[in-house]
Amino acid sequence: MDAAHGLLEPPVSDYAPQPARRSKIAYLCAQYPAVSHTFVLREVTALRKLGAQITTFSIRAATSDHLLARADRIAFETTYAILPARWITLIASHLQLVLKSPAAYLATLAWALRRAHGGLRSRLWQCFYFAEAVLLWRQCRRRGIRHVHAHMANVATDVAGLVARIGSAVEPEQPWSWSFTFHGPAELFDARHYRLAEKVQDARFVVCISDFTRSQLMALSDFAQWHKLHVVHVGVPVEQFTARADDPTVERDPEILFVGRHVPEKGHAVLLEAMALLEKRGCHVNLTLAGDGPSRRPLEQLAEDLGVAARTSFPGSVGQDEIHALYANASIFCLPSFAEGLPTVLMEAMAMELPVVSTRITGVPELVEDAHTGLLVTPGRPDLLADALERLLTDPQLCRELAANARQKVIREFNVTASAAQLCALLDACAR
Numbered sequence: 560m561d562a563a564h565g566l567l568e569p570p571v572s573d574y575a576p577q578p579a580r581r582s583k584i585a586y587l588c589a590q591y592p593a594v595s596h597t598f599v600l601r602e603v604t605a606l607r608k609l610g611a612q613i614t615t616f617s618i619r620a621a622t623s624d625h626l627l628a629r630a631d632r633i634a635f636e637t638t639y640a641i642l643p644a645r646w647i648t649l650i651a652s653h654l655q656l657v658l659k660s661p662a663a664y665l666a667t668l669a670w671a672l673r674r675a676h677g678g679l680r681s682r683l684w685q686c687f688y689f690a691e692a693v694l695l696w697r698q699c700r701r702r703g704i705r706h707v708h709a710h711m712a713n714v715a716t717d718v719a720g721l722v723a724r725i726g727s728a729v730e731p732e733q734p735w736s737w738s739f740t741f742h743g744p745a746e747l748f749d750a751r752h753y754r755l756a757e758k759v760q761d762a763r764f765v766v767c768i769s770d771f772t773r774s775q776l777m778a779l780s781d782f783a784q785w786h787k788l789h790v791v792h793v794g795v796p797v798e799q800f801t802a803r804a805d806d807p808t809v810e811r812d813p814e815i816l817f818v819g820r821h822v823p824e825k826g827h828a829v830l831l832e833a834m835a836l837l838e839k840r841g842c843h844v845n846l847t848l849a850g851d852g853p854s855r856r857p858l859e860q861l862a863e864d865l866g867v868a869a870r871t872s873f874p875g876s877v878g879q880d881e882i883h884a885l886y887a888n889a890s891i892f893c894l895p896s897f898a899e900g901l902p903t904v905l906m907e908a909m910a911m912e913l914p915v916v917s918t919r920i921t922g923v924p925e926l927v928e929d930a931h932t933g934l935l936v937t938p939g940r941p942d943l944l945a946d947a948l949e950r951l952l953t954d955p956q957l958c959r960e961l962a963a964n965a966r967q968k969v970i971r972e973f974n975v976t977a978s979a980a981q982l983c984a985l986l987d988a989c990a991r
Contacts, residue, residue: 566690572820581988582612582706582983582986583612583704583706584613584614584694584704584708584791584986585613585698585722587618587695587708587715587719588616588617588711588713589619590618590620590621591638591710592621592625592632593625594627595819596710597879598975600630600631600977601795601796602979605975605978606982608979609980609983611986613985614639614699614704615637616640616641616755618642618715618718620640620642621638623813627876627878627879627881628878628880628881630879631879639698641694642691644694644747648694649694651697652693653693656697656729662728663728664693667689667692668689670724671685671689671721672685676751676752688714689721690717691718692721692722693701693725694717695707700726705726705733705735705736706735706989707719707722707723707735709737709738710739711740712746712755716737716739719739720762722737722924723735723736723737737762737763737991738766738942738986739762739765740767742768742900743771744898744921745898755780764787764788765779765789766790767790768980769900769922771921771925772900772901773789791982792972792973792974792976793900793901793903793906794906794971794973794975794976794979795907795969796975796976797969797970797974800886802911802912802966812870813894814844814845814846814890815834815889815895816846816849816885817830817847817849818849818877819857819893819904820851820852821848821853821854821858825854825894825896826878826894826895826897826899826938826939827854828861828940829938829941831846831865832865833941833944833945833948834846834865835866836941836945837948837949837952838866842949842952844870845870845872846867846871846876847871847872847885847975848871850876851875855873858899860966862951883911884905886908887911890958891912891913891916891958892904892905892913893915894915894916894918895916895918895936895938896918897916897939898920899920900921900922901922902926903985904924905933906969906973909926909932909969910965910966912965912966913956913965914933914934914961915965916933916944916947916948916951917934918936921934923935926972927965931964932961932964932966934950934951934961
């Protein structure tokens with residue numbers, strides 16, 4: 560393979576797990592654990608099973624509304640939260656770095672300030688990131704960690720990059736490094752604000768959860784950086800999401816299920832309008848909109864206005880200990896989003912052999928192949944969404960075929976065990 564071809568090909572697909580794992584890695588998130596980031600918890604668990612020594616860190620401590628399942632509460636107890644920080648810890652950490660290497664302290668602070676977009680507010684935030692990075696550097700140094708992996712291209716990546724720069728300046732004979740997993744799509748809406756090109760250049764490697772996200776970073780990055788971009792799918796523990804067993808003696812109206820945050824980009828309003836269309840066509844179905852967020856009250860009002868409130872339920876946020884029951888009771892899973900990364904709720908539903916309907920956006924078609932593992936529609940079109948839902952409601956054989964194909968797709972390409980093995984290979988290379 561020539562060099563140019565190597566840059567163009569997603570390079571991680573043939574990575575095999577190594578028998579021995581001695582990697583010491585810091586895993587950093589803006590908030591961990593979190594209801595909408597269960598995939599991080601699963602990834603950490605799978606990496607630890609492979610022998611990786613993962614210590615989890617959170618910029619902000621998780622609040623009680625994110626600790627819905629037992630696994631969340633265990634993760635919370637074993638995660639070091641940088642904020643809120645005790646003043647004595649903050650002062651001690653910065654004093655230690657100043658005494659250890661004043662040059663490293665001043666050089667990294669100056670570098671952080673240079674990355675500000677301009678204006679006092681931007682420089683102030685860079686100072687906050689630097690202060691947090693010094694706290695994390697001290698914790699990593701005490702644990703013998705020299706590589707930080709961040710999830711999301713947000714504050715976690717700003718802090719992770721600074722930690723690696725501090726560590727390398729203090730110990731130039733043993734350089735530190737960092738990497739991150741890029742999910743999108745929010746960061747793509749303002750790539751300059753999130754400094755995506757700079758972060759790709761600065762990181763040791765970048766995990767892209769789909770070919771779509773990799774292509775977007777390729778568009779933003781210099782050609783010489785493309786070799787850093789590795790596609791590793793987010794995965795689900797397939798063995799925990801097994802096919803539901805229907806009871807033929809129970810007669811009930813079909814149930815359409817949505818699981819996710821209640822925010823405009825998830826397309827709830829389009830689904831409610833599709834429900835109203837189905838009602839007019841004589842298709843009597845129930846709808847469950849699980850999750851919570853700022854759009855919940857307006858959605859409840861919209862359901863009233865459309866005349867579908869009696870058939871629509873809002874159970875709120877649901878933890879992993881309870882979500883299986885929602886999938887088991889559903890007839891169809893629907894995610895009519897306008898913007899997504901690669902939704903794990905779709906993977907979970909598909910693993911449960913639920914027929915799924917989603918939108919033809921971003922990386923979703925890499926998971927849901929239209930008319931093979933599910934149905935895809937144009938986003939923002941309640942008429943087309945109603946057509947797809949009605950098609951499934953009236954064709955049980957199609958539902959069975961799509962559902963069976965969907966589970967096999969998840970087993971082959973979106974299994975957390977296989978994804979963790981690919982990621983572990985990348986992290987081991989950094990440790991070596």
